[in-house]
Amino acid sequence: MNRFDKKVELRLPDSLKWSGVDRLFKGEDLLPLWVADMDFEAPAPVLEAIRRRVDAGLLTYTELPSSLFEAVAGWLDRRFHWKVDTSDLLFAPGVVTLLKAAVRAFTQPGDRVIVQPPVYGPFGEAVTGQGRELALNPLKVEQGKYTMDFEDLEAKLRLTGAKLLLLCSPHNPTGRVWEKAELNRLAALCSAYGVTVASDEIHSDLILTGVHTPIASLPGMAERTVTFIAPSKTFNLAGLHTSFAVATDETLRKGLDQALGHRGAEPVVDRGGGGGLPGRRRMAGGLPDVFARQCVFRGRLFGRAAAGGDRLRARSDLPAVGRPAPVRFKPNRARRPSGQGSARRRERRRRLRERGRRTRPH
Numbered sequence: 001m002n003r004f005d006k007k008v009e010l011r012l013p014d015s016l017k018w019s020g021v022d023r024l025f026k027g028e029d030l031l032p033l034w035v036a037d038m039d040f041e042a043p044a045p046v047l048e049a050i051r052r053r054v055d056a057g058l059l060t061y062t063e064l065p066s067s068l069f070e071a072v073a074g075w076l077d078r079r080f081h082w083k084v085d086t087s088d089l090l091f092a093p094g095v096v097t098l099l100k101a102a103v104r105a106f107t108q109p110g111d112r113v114i115v116q117p118p119v120y121g122p123f124g125e126a127v128t129g130q131g132r133e134l135a136l137n138p139l140k141v142e143q144g145k146y147t148m149d150f151e152d153l154e155a156k157l158r159l160t161g162a163k164l165l166l167l168c169s170p171h172n173p174t175g176r177v178w179e180k181a182e183l184n185r186l187a188a189l190c191s192a193y194g195v196t197v198a199s200d201e202i203h204s205d206l207i208l209t210g211v212h213t214p215i216a217s218l219p220g221m222a223e224r225t226v227t228f229i230a231p232s233k234t235f236n237l238a239g240l241h242t243s244f245a246v247a248t249d250e251t252l253r254k255g256l257d258q259a260l261g262h263r264g265a266e267p268v269v270d271r272g273g274g275g276g277l278p279g280r281r282r283m284a285g286g287l288p289d290v291f292a293r294q295c296v297f298r299g300r301l302f303g304r305a306a307a308g309g310d311r312l313r314a315r316s317d318l319p320a321v322g323r324p325a326p327v328r329f330k331p332n333r334a335r336r337p338s339g340q341g342s343a344r345r346r347e348r349r350r351r352l353r354e355r356g357r358r359t360r361p362h
């Protein structure tokens with residue numbers, strides 16, 4: 001049976017979509033069209049991978065494998081002929097998280113941000129909820145279809161000095177798949193006014209007619225755009241909290257990465273050389289640096305083994321790793337000039353002897 005024909009239990013007790021419709025809209029027999037979750041089972045390979053992981057009994061910190069980034073880059077190339085480097089990708093737990101991070105990264109409190117209503121609610125919240133102000137550029141309806149109002153946009157850019165535009169492409173809720181000509185016009189205005197574009201392209205795989213064009217793939221736009229994508233709508237996986245940003249420009253990527261902060265996906269020990277010595281020292285419980293380095297070294301080997309295979313292997317299974325040479329802890333005392341100190345020590349021992357106390361521990 002085709003999985004789209006399979007009947008699934010819809011009203012799971014913790015389903016936001018189904019329980020939320022009763023709570024928020026309080027009607028009888030309402031269809032919950034307010035959340036873009038589909039009533040189909042998730043794809044079999046995804047369910048199998050999760051089952052394997054659960055059966056292994058380990059839900060610990062996980063390293064993001066390079067194959068994940070390659071899969072994302074490959075998808076963008078095959079679907080949209082958009083070539084991105086895996087190093088341009090940032091992992092994030094959600095597109096709304098990314099929208100909020102973009103507002104923090106590319107604007108200051110009090111700045112104006114362009115948003116094009118009617119649009120998915122969290123766009124506005126990402127702006128006003130973080131102390132920035134909305135500069136609205138409402139869509140207009142022309143011959144029964146929503147279009148962008150470019151005259152109004154130019155006026156808003158000129159008058160508000162906005163330096164960030166949150167684009168929804170394809171657009172939710174109007175369903176518009178922006179045409180290349182429309183995106184080119186938007187791009188020209190953003191370039192002319194030095195505006196960064198944060199483009200939410202979460203719905204780009206679900207298109208009935210037309211062709212999705214990533215705005216970052218247009219000439220001159222890669223250096224001023226961050227694009228947000230996810231498998232959550234396409235494959236009905238919203239609860240897995242997996243999304244990505246594509247940020248080709250290094251400054252934008254670093255800014256976004258910093259605003260995202262720690263995402264909890266890296267293993268504790270393997271900081272890939274970027275962890276910094278203070279962190280390593282803390283991890284090694286305050287022991288001297290040479291011991292800390294040994295821990296980091298072993299951690300890296302484990303991390304690599306885990307990324308390359310299915311399970312974390314015991315140290316003895318690793319072909320190239322023998323028993324690490326024991327490290328002797330030698331306190332690094334500052335040396336006193338010879339002669340000094342020893343006289344003082346002798347005098348101290350003499351006084352302790354007189355008091356009948358031992359000078360050395362057993």
Ligand SMILES: Cc1ncc(COP(=O)(O)O)c(C=O)c1O
Nearest residue numbers: 036094095096097120172200202
């Ligand atoms: C346009 C748009 N962006 C983002 C999201 C939510 O993304 P996430 O769950 O990854 O935060 C939705 C959900 O429906 C959406 O329609």
